[in-house]
Structures are given as C-alpha cells and as structure tokens.
Amino acid sequence: MFYEYVDCGSWSETTYRANSADFTKIELRQRVGMNIAARNQRSHMLGEPVTMPVALAPTGLAGMQWADGEILAARAAERFGVPFTLSTVSVCSIEDVAEHTTQPFWFQLYMMKDRAFMERLVGRARAANCSALVLTLDLQVQGQRHKDIKNGLSTPPKPTLRNLANLATKPSWCLAMLGTKRRTFRNIVGHVDGVEDVSSLAHWVNAQFDQTLNWDDVRWLRRLWDGKLILKGILDVEDARIAAATGADALIVSNHGGRQLDGAPSSIAMLPRIADAVGERIEVLFDGGIRSGQDVLKALGRGAKGVMIGRAFLYGLGALGEAGVTCCLELLRKELDLTMALCGITDVAEAERALLANAESSASREYATQFA
Numbered sequence: 001m002f003y004e005y006v007d008c009g010s011w012s013e014t015t016y017r018a019n020s021a022d023f024t025k026i027e028l029r030q031r032v033g034m035n036i037a038a039r040n041q042r043s044h045m046l047g048e049p050v051t052m053p054v055a056l057a058p059t060g061l062a063g064m065q066w067a068d069g070e071i072l073a074a075r076a077a078e079r080f081g082v083p084f085t086l087s088t089v090s091v092c093s094i095e096d097v098a099e100h101t102t103q104p105f106w107f108q109l110y111m112m113k114d115r116a117f118m119e120r121l122v123g124r125a126r127a128a129n130c131s132a133l134v135l136t137l138d139l140q141v142q143g144q145r146h147k148d149i150k151n152g153l154s155t156p157p158k159p160t161l162r163n164l165a166n167l168a169t170k171p172s173w174c175l176a177m178l179g180t181k182r183r184t185f186r187n188i189v190g191h192v193d194g195v196e197d198v199s200s201l202a203h204w205v206n207a208q209f210d211q212t213l214n215w216d217d218v219r220w221l222r223r224l225w226d227g228k229l230i231l232k233g234i235l236d237v238e239d240a241r242i243a244a245a246t247g248a249d250a251l252i253v254s255n256h257g258g259r260q261l262d263g264a265p266s267s268i269a270m271l272p273r274i275a276d277a278v279g280e281r282i283e284v285l286f287d288g289g290i291r292s293g294q295d296v297l298k299a300l301g302r303g304a305k306g307v308m309i310g311r312a313f314l315y316g317l318g319a320l321g322e323a324g325v326t327c328c329l330e331l332l333r334k335e336l337d338l339t340m341a342l343c344g345i346t347d348v349a350e351a352e353r354a355l356l357a358n359a360e361s362s363a364s365r366e367y368a369t370q371f372a
Contacts, residue, residue: 001151001163002064006314009258010143016258018266019289026268026298027357031344039340040347041333045306046132046228046250046283051081052333053306053348054296056313056325057287058108058134058232063091063183064155065318067176071100073317076325078103085134085308088121089205091155093186094128104131108232110139111217112208117192122225124191133225134252135218138233140211143260156183215242222247232287235264240274243282250283250305257288257310268299272353275303293335297343300351 009016041052056077062069070092077084078101085106086097094107107125112118125133156177157163167174177183188205189195195204210217222229231243232252243251253271255264267288275284286304290296291312299307312332316324340348343355 001148001153001157001166002061003318004147004151005061005145005153006059006065006311006318008145008147009262010145010260011262013258013262015255015262015264015266019255019258019268020291021289022266022268023289023291023295023298026302028294028298028301028339028343029355029357030342034344036341036344036346038346039337040349041336041340043306043348045083045285046230048083048131049081050083050306052296052336053300053304054290054329054332055083055106055285055306055308056085057308057310058085058087058090058106058136059310059314060087060089061091061155062087062314062317065314066321066324067173067180068092068096068182069317069321071097072322073313073325074101074105076322076329077105080326080329082329083132086130088187089185090187091185092182094124094130096182096186098128104129106130106132106134106230108134108136110136111210111213111221113210114192114208118221119224120191121187122221126225126227130227132228132230132249133221134230134232135221136232136256137213137218138235138254138256138260140209140213142209143256143262145259155185215246218243218246218248230285234274235267235270237270237273237277240278244278248282250285251278252285252287252308253304254287254308268302271299271302271304279303293332293337294339296332296336297339297345297348297351297355300348301353301355303353 043050043053045053045055056073062073070086070090074084074097083106085108088109107130109121192204229248230250230252231248233254234240234243234251235255240251253267253274255267271286283305284303285306286299287308290307290309296307313325313328316328345355
C-alpha cells in the first residue's frame with residue numbers, strides 16, 4: 001500500500017502520466033564547437049546556495065517507505081547540498097528531523113481549520129530553525145486515489161488478514177518498523193487535544209482541511225511567519241499573478257503530482273506561461289514529473305529557477321534508505337552535467353529557452369551574425 005501511495009494519481013491518472021510524458025515532447029538543442037571543459041551545476045534557491053537547483057519536495061508518509069524515512073532523506077539532502085522539505089503529514093516530526101540534522105530545512109503545511117494548531121505548528125517550525133515555509137494550496141479536498149482506497153491505506157497498516165499476509169513477505173521492513181517509535185503522524189499526534197490513536201487522528205485530519213481557504217489566509221500566514229514563504233500548487237496564470245502580490249517569496253508550479261484534479265494540464269505545460277507572467281516578480285519553482293537530469297534542464301529552460309522531486313527520491317528511499325536518496329541525487333547530477341555538455345552549456349545559470357529546440361535567444365542570434 002505504501003509503494004502504491006507513491007506510485008499513483010487520482011481517478012484515471014491522466015494528469016499523473018502527462019506530467020512525465022510531456023517532458024518527452026520537449027526537444028533539446030545539440031550544440032557543437034563550444035568549450036565545455038569546465039561545467040558548474042551550483043546555483044541558488046530562495047537565496048540559499050545549492051549543489052544543483054533541485055530540492056526534495058514535501059511527501060507524506062516517507063517514514064513508511066523506510067523506517068525513519070524523513071530523517072534519512074533530510075540527512076542525504078543535507079550532505080548532498082540541496083534543500084529538504086518536511087511534510088505536515090510526515091511520520092517523523094519537525095523536532096525529529098531537527099534533532100538529526102545540522103542545517104535548516106523547509107517545512108510544508110496545509111491550512112487547517114484549527115488556527116490555534118496552525119499557529120503552534122508555525123511556532124514549532126520557527127523553533128526548529130526552518131528556513132522556509134511551503135504552503136500547499138491545492139488540497140482543500142483530497143482527490144480520489146483509487147489505489148489508496150483499494151489498499152485501505154492507513155498509518156500504521158491495520159491488522160487485517162490481507163495486510164498481515166502482505167507484511168509476512170517483507171520481514172526486513174517489519175523489523176525496521178518495530179525498531180523505531182515513529183509509526184504515525186508525529187507532527188499531529190500529541191499536539192492536538194483528543195488525537196491519541198489512528199482512529200481519532202483520521203477523523204481529525206479529514207475534518208480539518210479548510211475548504212474556505214482563500215488569499216486572505218495566505219496574507220494571514222505571511223504576517224505570522226517572517227521567514228521565506230513559498231506557495232505550492234499554482235497551475236493557472238491568474239492565480240500566479242495573485243500569488244505574486246501576496247508578499248510570498250516563491251511559488252511552485254504544481255498539480256500535486258497528478259494526485260488531485262485529474263484532467264488538469266501537466267505542470268511542464270503550464271510552466272512557461274506562468275514564468276512569463278510573474279517570473280520578474282517572484283521566484284518560480286517547478287514540481288511534477290522530474291525523473292532525470294534532462295528533465296531538470298528542460299524545466300530550467302522553460303523558466304523555472306529550480307525544481308522539486310518527490311517520487312524520484314521516494315523510489316530511492318524505498319529501495320535503499322538513505323543511500324537510495326543519495327543515489328537518486330547523484331544520478332540526477334550526472335545526467336544534468338552530461339546533458340549540459342551536449343547542449344553546450346557550462347553553467348546551469350545559463351539554462352534558458354535557447355537550449356530548447358526551435359528557440360533562440362537574442363544573444364545567440366547576435367553571436368551568429370558575427371560569422372554571417
């Protein structure tokens with residue numbers, strides 16, 4: 001159930017598949033005769049130096065892919081030199097991750113009806129020295145994910161005959177889970193009156209997603225939090241313009257990995273329009289369908305200042321734990337480096353639409369005229 005929690009979208013999964021498939025339609029310009037001996041993937045995201053412009057996205061239940069998964073992913077990201085984002089619905093708490101890392105990380109939150117809980121959550125993020133808050137805007141109601149319904153997804157798994165039979169085939173996972181105290185939503189349990197077990201937790205969460213969420217709530221959070229603020233779930237140019245006027249520091253072009261509105265356009269299809277509309281006013285980040293270093297470069301070429309990966313690092317985490325997340329990041333960096341070389345780019349900051357086929361920058365045209 002936890003693998004399929006990651007590897008699924010909502011309804012017919014059309015948007016989930018399009019997020020990756022639409023990357024294959026983007027062609028890169030192969031360049032030759034350029035000095036590519038020294039290449040650099042280092043950049044900045046929200047003013048923070050990064051080894052490459054990639055951040056680990058907030059993903060629920062990472063601690064069920066591998067015991068203490070959020071801690072392991074955060075440590076891998078810290079050593080590699082890229083941001084890690086902890087989800088509100090993570091298994092490891094803000095305090096757990098802060099205790100096992102030395103660098104600030106980002107924290108994602110949903111707007112809950114219980115504003116007192118929200119204020120405490122923001123205070124906990126501040127106490128943990130989180131360097132940015134990521135407010136997810138596209139989950140006021142949860143999209144229907146058929147695989148989660150089929151599997152009876154719960155954290156921890158319910159002791160049904162089907163689940164017990166399944167767990168019997170995964171002894172190493174079971175032993176690792178028995179060896180940790182982190183097996184439920186620790187950002188919530190113990191921090192809300194009356195939420196003490198799986199049943200009360202599920203009832204509270206289902207009742208708390210705030211369907212009245214609006215831009216005034218974003219401005220309320222902006223007043224409450226004086227650090228960097230990122231708005232996640234922007235997929236419309238009009239919404240992007242409103243987001244840029246809220247005082248937020250960045251927005252993330254995202255359709256929640258195809259897990260919410262099935263039939264919505266892919267994230268990469270909307271990225272150029274949003275970047276053109278607001279890229280001068282707010283930092284535009286990207287999420288959705290990144291599976292390779294080539295995808296990273298294509299997203300940068302379409303206007304993103306950085307990208308986020310979710311499923312990509314969760315596949316690594318589920319396979320090999322902390323080492324798997326590191327392996328994922330190394331693969332992305334190597335693919336990014338090689339693609340830059342074949343596109344004639346020596347610095348990732350040079351990535352622009354000129355690297356995409358059928359798109360030339362004014363600088364490249366001026367260069368060409370010198371030899372006309």
